Amino acid sequence: MEQYLSLWPTFLEGFRVTLLLLVVSGVLALVLGTVIAAMRISPVGSLRVFAAFWVEIARNTPLTLIFFFTAFVMPMLGVRMPYILLAFLALTYYTSPFVAEALRSGINGVPVGQAEAARSVGLGFGQTVSLVVLPQAFRMTVPPLINVFIALTKNTSVAGGFFVVELFATTRQLANDNGNMVIPILLTAAGLYLVVTVPLGIFAQALEKRWVVKR
Amino acid sequence: MGGEAMSGTSVLFDAPGPRARRLSLILSIVALILLALGLLWIILILAAPRDSGGITLPGMFDSTRWNIFFEPVIWNQIGQGVIATLMAAGVAAVGAIALWVVFSLARSSTITWVRIPVAWLLEFLRGMPVLLMMLFILLVASTGAFWAVVIALVLYNGALIGEALRAGLAALPRGQREAALSVGMREFQSKILVEFPQAFRQMLPIIVAQLVVLLKDTSLGYIVGYNELIRTTMNGMVAYYGNRYLFSLFFVTLVIYLAINLTLSWFARWLSRRTASGGTPTRKRKGAQQPLDPSQTILEMEARESSSGK
Numbered sequence: 130m131e132q133y134l135s136l137w138p139t140f141l142e143g144f145r146v147t148l149l150l151l152v153v154s155g156v157l158a159l160v161l162g163t164v165i166a167a168m169r170i171s172p173v174g175s176l177r178v179f180a181a182f183w184v185e186i187a188r189n190t191p192l193t194l195i196f197f198f199t200a201f202v203m204p205m206l207g208v209r210m211p212y213i214l215l216a217f218l219a220l221t222y223y224t225s226p227f228v229a230e231a232l233r234s235g236i237n238g239v240p241v242g243q244a245e246a247a248r249s250v251g252l253g254f255g256q257t258v259s260l261v262v263l264p265q266a267f268r269m270t271v272p273p274l275i276n277v278f279i280a281l282t283k284n285t286s287v288a289g290g291f292f293v294v295e296l297f298a299t300t301r302q303l304a305n306d307n308g309n310m311v312i313p314i315l316l317t318a319a320g321l322y323l324v325v326t327v328p329l330g331i332f333a334q335a336l337e338k339r340w341v342v343k344r
Numbered sequence: 345m346g347g348e349a350m351s352g353t354s355v356l357f358d359a360p361g362p363r364a365r366r367l368s369l370i371l372s373i374v375a376l377i378l379l380a381l382g383l384l385w386i387i388l389i390l391a392a393p394r395d396s397g398g399i400t401l402p403g404m405f406d407s408t409r410w411n412i413f414f415e416p417v418i419w420n421q422i423g424q425g426v427i428a429t430l431m432a433a434g435v436a437a438v439g440a441i442a443l444w445v446v447f448s449l450a451r452s453s454t455i456t457w458v459r460i461p462v463a464w465l466l467e468f469l470r471g472m473p474v475l476l477m478m479l480f481i482l483l484v485a486s487t488g489a490f491w492a493v494v495i496a497l498v499l500y501n502g503a504l505i506g507e508a509l510r511a512g513l514a515a516l517p518r519g520q521r522e523a524a525l526s527v528g529m530r531e532f533q534s535k536i537l538v539e540f541p542q543a544f545r546q547m548l549p550i551i552v553a554q555l556v557v558l559l560k561d562t563s564l565g566y567i568v569g570y571n572e573l574i575r576t577t578m579n580g581m582v583a584y585y586g587n588r589y590l591f592s593l594f595f596v597t598l599v600i601y602l603a604i605n606l607t608l609s610w611f612a613r614w615l616s617r618r619t620a621s622g623g624t625p626t627r628k629r630k631g632a633q634q635p636l637d638p639s640q641t642i643l644e645m646e647a648r649e650s651s652s653g654k
Binding site for chain 1: 364371372375376379389390394467468472474476479483484556560561564574587590591594601606646
């Protein structure tokens with residue numbers, strides 16, 4: 130028991146790095162994903178094509194391969210950065226298409242009549258999108274976005290395989306060092322992940338429940 | 345529901361007149377030029393020779409970095425990596441399908457002490473990273489890397505799709521089940537023979553889309569030590585043929601993954617369009633494609649369930 134308790138500071142340090150990865154890449158992915166989604170519905174043809182291309186490529190590349198690019202190929206090309214910054218990059222790139230798709234499906238969920246009405250009273254593209262479509266799209270967007278962040282929480286564990294000492298890497302190290310208590314260590318790590326993902330899931334469910342009735 | 349129309353058609357902006365068309369064309373060309381410049385910049389960076397401790401190495405497009413690809417041996421090794429990846433994905437997919445059936449049946453069981461613990465178990469499996477599950481199986485069951493990868497993927501995807509399939513079961517018209525029961529089928533027979541085949545067909549696009557996720561996740565084998573495609577090319581072959589092939593091997597690996605995954609994704613979308621346009625009038629009225637993300641399907645189902653329950 131004492132041995133188990135002595136591991137907790139290490140766990141919490143790993144957990145802190147996991148949360149850092151989650152928050153920083155989550156915010157960055159939200160920004161990047163919004164830009165991609167805006168490109169995707171814009172009147173400019175080449176931007177639409179570029180955004181669609183970005184989404185297709187980023188969604189179909191394994192996260193491990195993206196991490197491999199940031200952790201091995203980029204340093205070889207002369208990028209000198211701490212591994213945690215490279216991990217932010219990889220997670221942001223991987224998460225951005227999912228954010229963009231969640232936003233786009235929210236926008237698609239707004240009835241066309243709303244946009245038609247806005248257009249017919251003379252609002253332009255920017256006004257229609259910002260004043261009429263987006264406010265309505267927002268609430269349909271939040272539950273899928275929360276799902277994206279739940280997935281991101283779990284994906285931060287891949288960073289542990291690429292020199293970032295977060296919760297997964299910490300767990301692996303602790304399990305190697307304390308052969309007599311592998312199962313409690315692994316269960317603790319699982320518990321720490323669940324502490325983030327389960328409340329997020331319940332929150333998404335509550336929102337979906339409130340809003341599905343009104344649709 | 346407006347469905348696809350919002351971003352698909354030009355409701356959001358005017359049918360462009362001559363001035364707007366010109367503006368749009370100019371913007372389009374400016375954006376294209378910027379993108380082309382960005383691409384050129386990347387290519388120049390890649391092509392530039394680089395210094396490594398006083399020695400100048402050739403750029404990424406130099407033939408000395410690509411010449412190994414003329415050797416059949418290389419493709420043989422890459423092929424083995426591809427086969428290892430596909431094998432793990434294939435075995436995991438079959439296992440996951442079996443588990444989907446079990447989970448979705450157990451979860452929609454009428455017996456409370458089956459339903460509730462299974463619900464908890466599913467929540468547990470869905471909430472933690474697959475990678476941690478792989479480590480768990482590797483250390484606790486000491487199965488070897490292949491089975492650690494496969495079993496973790498089976499459990500994770502089984503839990504996720506099991507729930508999505510249950511959404512399909514819940515969305516079926518109630519008459520289907522009532523009809524089955526009224527011709528004398530048991531509860532279980534009705535599930536297996538009547539409801540399940542229909543739910544499965546309806547959820548097929550989600551299932552295929554999830555197979556892409558499963559295939560991508562086999563790459564986690566790289567971290568737990570299973571010799572799949574990335575580990576074969578990036579660890580084994582780079583170590584053997586030398587670091588100067590790092591980029592070219594990375595590029596080839598990326599292209600292989602994209603080829604496989606894009607094919608599967610397009611297949612899933614094609615299936616989704618087909619099931620959306622065919623079928624019952626109620627589904628046709630909705631028009632929009634169903635979401636390909638199982639988590640979203642589960643959310644919507646749970647919301648519907650609890651709002652109709654009250």
